[in-house]
Amino acid sequence: MRDLPNQFSLPRRISRLGQLAYNLWWVWNPEAQMLFTNINKSLWDAVNHNPVAFLHKVERRLLNAVTNDRYYLEFYDRVMKNFDSYLNAQDTWYATTYPNLSDKQVAYFSFEFGLHESLPVYAGGLGILAGDHLKEASDLGIPLVAIGFIYNKGYFVQHITEDGWQETRDLILDFDEMPVVPVLDKEGKPLMISVELPGRSVFARIWEVRVGRVMLYLLDTNLDENNNGDRQLTARLYSNDLDIRISQEILLGMGGVRALRLLGYHPDVWHMNEGHSAFLALERALELVRTGKTFDEATAIIEKTNVFTTHTPVPAGNDQFPIWLVDKYFAQVWPELGLTRDQFVNLGHQVQPWGETFCMPVLALKLSDYRNAVSELHGQVSRRMWNWIWPEKRPEEVPITHITNGVHTGTFLARRLRLLFDRYLGTDWMKRIDDPELWAQIANIPDGELWQVRRHLKRKLVVFANTRTRALWQSGSITPAQVVAGGLFLEPYSLTIGFARRFATYKRANLIFRDYDRLLRLITNYERPVQIVFAGKAHPADEPGKLLIQQVYRAVKDSKSGGRLVFLEDYDMNVARYLVQGVDVWLNTPRRPNEASGTSGMKAALNGVLNFSVLDGWWREGYNGKNGWAIGEDLPAQDAQQQDDADAESLYNTLENEIIPLYYENRTADNLPSEWVGRIKESMRTLAPMFSTRRMVKEYMTEMYESAMQADDD
Structure with a gap:
């Protein structure tokens, strides 16, 4: 194996940060990322979580400071030991x-x-x-x-x-x-x-x-x-x-x-x-x-x-x-x-x-x-x-x-959930990701602790959207209406639905707008409000896809929605992590059977987000009636217009009569939606082992x- 470049002039005690930066093992090991964030978190975010750019830009005084921090050095030694053990393991x-x-x-x-x-x-x-x-x-x-x-x-x-x-x-x-x-x-x-x-x-x-x-x-x-x-x-x-x-x-x-x-x-x-x-x-x-x-x-x-x-x-x-x-x-x-x-x-x-x-x-x-x-x-x-x-x-x-x-568990699982699983599934649970018996132990996690983590992840999404939009507003590149569209009014306690994917026409990003007045009544209900966050790109040559984005964005900007529709621009893996970890429900509306598989819903399920999808691709295999919701039926495709009408009606009925009531009603004395948390556990138990790249x-x-x-x- 060739030597890696040694271009950072790091203090000798932490010199192996350069080696770590050039191996993407750190991508799916949160503790490895913390070696950089603990030096300067704002810089880590500013360089889009790129350790090479980080080490080129970080101030020397900050590097020197951590070499005198006993806790940082102990943490550094532990991470590097884990890194070496991983690379040199003979018992894979x-x-x-x-x-x-x-x-x-x-x-x-x-x-x-x-x-x-x-x-x-x-x-x-x-x-x-x-x-x-x-x-x-x-x-x-x-x-x-x-x-x-x-x-x-x-x-x-x-x-x-x-x-x-x-x-x-x-x-x-x-x-x-x-x-x-x-x-x-x-x-x-x-x-x-x-x-x-x-x-x-x-x-x-x-x-x-x-x-x-x-x-x-x-x-x-x-x-x-x-x-x-x-x-x-x-x-x-x-x-x-x-x-x-x-x-x-x-x-x-x-x-x-x-x-x-x-x-x-x-x-x-x-x-x-x-x-x-x-x-x-x-x-x-x-x-x-x-x-x-x-x-x-x-x-x-x-x-x-x-x-x-x-x-x-x-x-x-x-x-x-x-x-x-x-x-x-x-x-x-x-x-x-x-x-x-x-x-x-x-x-x-x-x-x-x-x-x-x-x-x-x-x-x-x-x-x-x-x-x-x-x-x-x-x-x-x-x-x-x-x-x-x-x-x-x-x-x-x-x-x-x-x-x-499947999806790679280590890459997409939120760190707080990983820590929760360490406590209740056993410290070696990452070695048994595809074992259904392991995931049956999800039942042992107290509902309150799981719900606290879910609320934390939604707050992170809200802060992320607010911070991003504030930066764009300060740059002078967007208008006040676009500030609202970017998530200014996002709330951490309202039912939040995510829709994020490539804007191809068959994915029907506009299906939820088919009865626009009915949608507005649902999302602006003062007692049971709903937020919907959209994100995604259309290929530059895909004019129908770009028209779909325009249709969605114009609805997002509509003042009648009261800021409860949001569009996060420039969708990438970073935005995706916030969304699949932070929303409550993951919406997917492809025109069946055009979704070969889909994986975003798998990432969402891994993080306790409930899927609400057409029975196409992976969801047709994953849905069991208790771990999320289906849009439409498991039937051969029909006329496109008829299918769109039927799926839209199913979407609205399920949202109105099942999803929204389950989230807001029948809460315990400490405001815990126990039935909703029960469905989260069923989703994790059934979907996490089956739709992991470990099994795949x-x-x-x-x-x-x-x-x-x-x-x-x-």
């Missing part, structure tokens, strides 16, 4: 369960990784899931290495105008101020790979991110060796320019394989998180063809070790390219593979209403023996959607299974990785 789940597979390796490819707000190279749920997968693989000791991109302009910074329109600006990242390390060759120069694009080679350097025990390598084309256009290939996520998109996917798939080879890795399993990286299968086939094998012989080998996870239940949502573009970029590749043009095109060929395309998930499905959707219902949808690839099979026989998503990654290991590893020995 993987090591004890698979001692015969100790020399195996999994490679995980993803277009984005959401690990923490200090590394903003993610757009949404796909990236957060990928980040959680890496963290859990680290916790379990699975030998996994990952490949992605480092986007020097991030995703985008969102600002909502007074009229409710989403404006965007680039966030220019300074890699020297981030927990990333350049990978250098023996001469101290950036280690680089290249891929061939029409008429030129494109070069990419490699950056390293340490995620506990897991290494993540990120490719970067912003180099003098490339032309101006190619330097932008890793500038931002999800370009709509098809030339840029196919170039990015060639770089990720084919270039990613070359990067791992250059770094000395020889993975036994190759996991594609969505179709963006499917070209890795072609690069692996090329490697074997160059040794003398035919294409059919090569694919017979690589299929046994390829894993493909699909996340998209709508055909049009999958990456696909016109055939002429494939001709442009791969005319030199298919002869080397020993294929004709038609044979090559057939690897990803799909006929759409608008014409023939080369579809990335089709390529991944055809060249993988292990294929999965991300929830039970999504599995059913996927088998029907891709049945045409296996026309001889009935839909239920299509070889696509499902592994339902173990399933990937037992159902896919293990067989693929053994196939590699054949």
Whole structure:
């Protein structure tokens, strides 16, 4: 393992803070974060919880002060001991369960990784899931290495105008101020790979991110060796320019394989998180063809070790390219593979209403023996959607299974709840996250103590929204109406509902406004008030999504709501934590069955927030009638207008007749909503173990990785 940069000139007694800053283990270990906050909390918040930027900016006198603080030093020694024990552990789940597979390796490819707000190279749920997968693989000791991109302009910074329109600006990242390390060759120069694009080679350097025990390598084309256009290939996520998109996917798939080879890795399993990286299968086939094998012989080998996870239940949502573009970029590749043009095109060929395309998930499905959707219902949808690839099979026989998503407990669980669990679940409970018997002990937590923590977390959300809005108001960048819209009137004791996600039209952020007058009556009831907090971004090219934001924001600004509707702009992982920990109810209204899985509700449930959702994705599996509420019924999709009408009516009736009364009525003498707390406990007991990445990654290991590893020995 390469040495980490030593650039902070820290006092010798606390010099290992620099090492800790460059390993994202601190992301899911609150005590490690406290080593920084206890030096200067305001600076920690100001640098967006980025320890590298923090150590560059913190005053020397503050560092010197903690070296003379006995309590800080004892705390520091304990955290660093835990850090060392974690990194050097020999008794991990993987090591004890698979001692015969100790020399195996999994490679995980993803277009984005959401690990923490200090590394903003993610757009949404796909990236957060990928980040959680890496963290859990680290916790379990699975030998996994990952490949992605480092986007020097991030995703985008969102600002909502007074009229409710989403404006965007680039966030220019300074890699020297981030927990990333350049990978250098023996001469101290950036280690680089290249891929061939029409008429030129494109070069990419490699950056390293340490995620506990897991290494993540990120490719970067912003180099003098490339032309101006190619330097932008890793500038931002999800370009709509098809030339840029196919170039990015060639770089990720084919270039990613070359990067791992250059770094000395020889993975036994190759996991594609969505179709963006499917070209890795072609690069692996090329490697074997160059040794003398035919294409059919090569694919017979690589299929046994390829894993493909699909996340998209709508055909049009999958990456696909016109055939002429494939001709442009791969005319030199298919002869080397020993294929004709038609044979090559057939690897990803799909006929759409608008014409023939080369579809990335089709390529991944055809060249993988292990294929999965991300929830039970999504599995059913996927088998029907891709049945045409296996026309001889009935839909239920299509070889696509499902592994339902989960969330990384350590990352998203509030610190106060972690301390509460330490007292009542046992100090080793984090080692048994996926054990239902462990979570049955939730019943032992006194209702009053659990409710105190829930109230504390809601107060934190209110203070966060107020502080953020005050800063914007002081900057002169928003109007008085926007101050109200940003949460000025949020209260810590009113029933609070959260809705935060990507503003795609199928997620129906406006469903709750379908009967606007009825909604206003509900939220402005003086005796039983309701607050609804919205957050989320629309892709810059998604005009219908931006119109949805505008519709929601105009309702938020409406004085009739009395400030009980709020929109928190520039949604990121930091905002998400406050929301999934601080609201009382998590609202999700996708048009069924378009939500492949969803994970925000899992994070909310982990923190004692009750879900109120359409029976789509994960919630269809998680809902038991007592641990939250359902919107609509578990029935096949109907006409969109009818479905919207029926779901809206269900939403209003449940909110009016069940959720609001349960929160406000039947309180004990000390104002404790005992029935509500009982439902919180049922939610935690049933959902926390099932929808954790602990269960999810173990399933990937037992159902896919293990067989693929053994196939590699054949």
